[in-house]
Amino acid sequence: MKVSDLQAPLKVAGIGAGYFAQFHYDAWKRIRDVELVAVADQDNSKARAFTSPTYGDAAEMLMSEQPDLVDIITPPLSHGPLISLALETQAKAIICQKPFCSDLSEATAIANKCEAAGVPLIVHENFRFQPWYRALKGELERERVGQLLQVTFRLRPGDGQDPDAYLSRQPSFQKMPKFLVHETAIHWIDTFRYLLGEPTTVYADLRQLNPTICGEDAGMILFGYKDGLRAVFDGNRLLDHPAEDHRQTMGEASVEGTKGEIKLRGDGSLWFRSKNTVTEIEILGAQPKNGFGGDCVHALQSHVVSGLLDGRPLENTALSYLRNLEIEAAVYRSAEIGQRIELSHDPS
Numbered sequence: 001m002k003v004s005d006l007q008a009p010l011k012v013a014g015i016g017a018g019y020f021a022q023f024h025y026d027a028w029k030r031i032r033d034v035e036l037v038a039v040a041d042q043d044n045s046k047a048r049a050f051t052s053p054t055y056g057d058a059a060e061m062l063m064s065e066q067p068d069l070v071d072i073i074t075p076p077l078s079h080g081p082l083i084s085l086a087l088e089t090q091a092k093a094i095i096c097q098k099p100f101c102s103d104l105s106e107a108t109a110i111a112n113k114c115e116a117a118g119v120p121l122i123v124h125e126n127f128r129f130q131p132w133y134r135a136l137k138g139e140l141e142r143e144r145v146g147q148l149l150q151v152t153f154r155l156r157p158g159d160g161q162d163p164d165a166y167l168s169r170q171p172s173f174q175k176m177p178k179f180l181v182h183e184t185a186i187h188w189i190d191t192f193r194y195l196l197g198e199p200t201t202v203y204a205d206l207r208q209l210n211p212t213i214c215g216e217d218a219g220m221i222l223f224g225y226k227d228g229l230r231a232v233f234d235g236n237r238l239l240d241h242p243a244e245d246h247r248q249t250m251g252e253a254s255v256e257g258t259k260g261e262i263k264l265r266g267d268g269s270l271w272f273r274s275k276n277t278v279t280e281i282e283i284l285g286a287q288p289k290n291g292f293g294g295d296c297v298h299a300l301q302s303h304v305v306s307g308l309l310d311g312r313p314l315e316n317t318a319l320s321y322l323r324n325l326e327i328e329a330a331v332y333r334s335a336e337i338g339q340r341i342e343l344s345h346d347p348s
Contacts (some may be wrong), residue, residue: 246288
């Protein structure tokens with residue numbers, strides 16, 4: 001069967017029942033033309049919280065249920081084997097959480113494997129689907145701020161202090177040797193690409209502030225672009241920002257151009273100020289707190305479903321996502337040697 005032959009309802013099976021899986025399964029249950037047929041997890045008791053039937057073995061589930069779409073919500077080291085297993089059991093399409101695979105080499109190999117098999121593989125990189133970034137994209141295309149000169153995002157989730165940081169939600173964060181960029185800033189590597197296009201240079205200064213964890217938890221990354229634009233990711237997981245929910249946007253952004261500035265606030269609202277004025281005009285109101293991050297998981301999964309059923313182009317296919325991993329590697333290399341890194345030519 002070709003992907004173009006898929007019909008509603010799509011049979012979806014999920015692998016993984018950890019912390020973030022709750023947002024995936026909640027979204028699947030709210031999407032038309034989808035049937036969540038089963039969930040597999042090594043801890044069957046966790047899987048039972050989401051649907052029935054459940055399986056303790058992913059291979060058994062895939063063979064028994066024969067899903068159209070497999071949603072992989074597991075740690076990176078398992079991605080390659082599980083994607084290969086989904087291919088072997090005739091899955092028609094696959095979504096895989098980030099961080100994607102164990103390293104760039106494995107990610108490249110598995111992306112090419114799916115491409116050769118004709119099976120769409122989409123990386124679940126959902127921040128670009130947050131409503132404030134979709135709205136901001138439209139404003140940039142309409143040149144609301146004129147010539148774009150500067151973009152800054154300040155990551156301030158305020159969850160990284162003290163010895164118990166992350167333990168109540170995602171304890172694996174404490175053990176990641178590469179943390180701020182690999183786990184978190186990768187979202188903005190992708191989002192900056194969505195909003196601004198391909199960077200040509202990168203310079204990074206990374207540091208570890210909480211001695212409890214293994215990896216870096218603060219740092220600044222400067223992205224350069226061929227037209228003179230600069231974008232800054234200023235990340236510090238120990239500090240917070242003025243928002244009732246620090247995880248709604250995880251920080252604040254400023255987008256500046258020759259005609260004015262657009263600001264993203266912690267409630268998901270966007271505000272425009274014209275050059276030489278002090279009045280701010282609301283572009284997008286504060287966003288409801290359903291799902292995760294403006295319900296971006298639902299938005300991404302809906303995008304995939306409509307793309308598979310209607311033949312629309314899919315964002316964040318694995319092959320296109322490899323560029324994010326290449327830039328991530330350059331960020332770490334820059335921080336290691338203390339120099340600006342020239343990125344390879346625009347892959348498009």
